[in-house]
Amino acid sequence: MSIPMTRLGNRAFTHEDNADVEREYDRLRDLARAEANKRNDCFERSRRAYEDGDGARAKALSNEGKAHDAKMREYNRQASEYIFRENNAPGRVEPDSIDLHGQFVEEAERILEQRIRADQARGQTHLHVIVGRGNHSANHVQKLKPKVEELCRELGLQYGTEDNDGRIYINLQGGEPVPPPKPSKPPHGGQQHHRPPQHRPPQEEYPEEEAEGLIPLLLRKLEKACCAVM
Template sequence: MGNSHSLDHAVDKGIKIFKEIKHLRDELNHSSSNDVGSYQHQDIGPSYQQVQEEHDDDDYSRLRALAHEEALKRNDCYERSQAAYRDGDGALAKELSVQGHEHDDRMKQYNQQAADRVFEQKNQDRPSNEIDLHGLYVSEASQKVEEAIRRCQSEGQDHLVIIVGKGLHSPNHIAKLKPAIIDLVKKYNVNCQPNIPNPGCLYVEFGKGTGDLSWLDRFINGMDQNRNSDNCVIM
């Protein structure tokens, strides 16, 4: 009876590991070549060489590079974990899965440090109701926008100007930007309009309801068309 119970426990544990690895594998299959580390809504964004061109900040680029390396190591662990499970080695599969989670944690830490650094640099001399999102990925930008909205509302501000960063101007991030904007508008019941006061800005007004978001597709399409052009002054 004891052996049977142990076997059932091992099988249950194996099934759990399999489901976890399958979920991770599915996430990896949705990653593009420009977003190798995309996993559970965590962006690693474009390559760090591209970021360095834009910001010319060694520490920022170093942190993004370290995050990118951790993402590659994480993906490799998950790949090998799945292979080990298929080969019937549940212990190795679990060990590799744990290592993958550790790399994922380090990736998030490096990306958060990079995001905090570039946000501080871009916003240190700006008024409290204006934020610049250059150098941020979508999930990072959403976090900073939420913080700014709450701050502006507590200060009694009537609006917030958001400068949409070029880091959000890549194809992979453009696809995620629209739902992120919609979520924020609905969550905080704010009115949002594009290209005010300048092209590439979003103008958020408080206390006026959500308003019409029919402009959003045109705004996102415009970002897509202009991402490789120098025509957009702010973005």
């Protein structure tokens, strides 16, 4: 079953109200969804053509679907980069923080890993990651936070959930993930510390959250079959 493409949180732009930013972001994501629908339609018609024995038409429709898939990915790339620039513009987040609102999970994972590696190379000691509380996700389940924690474990980094449970503190250089105290924060709540395992078992394969961005396995097999009969 196809999982709809969803973003993190109820608003992509998490600072002052700005309808223009939200509108442009939604426009790009809507264009991506439209291309995804066209892609899926082409692949479905390709499958039917193949079952009917029309290999040439099946191959043509498959290629058309691939073209729509490429356009979908491009629109999603533009949306991801656009909202990241807006949310992380100078003055909107602290230099030691990164805001991942508006990103799909796989987009956020890629952006965060690049940031972690760059900060480590510069000798930065820590990073605050704004992931959101999941209040507007299905069943109020956070999608991004578990992926950030998984990435930290893969990189051997210790992390902690901050008093604001929509933020994660990552120690980039080793040691306990203890952020500097913030007097404006309430004293209760604390944080949860997590140490990376000494011996990590083989990584499980997680289903992609944005299934609209992937070609179903059945269609991959179909494309191979189409190529075989041509």
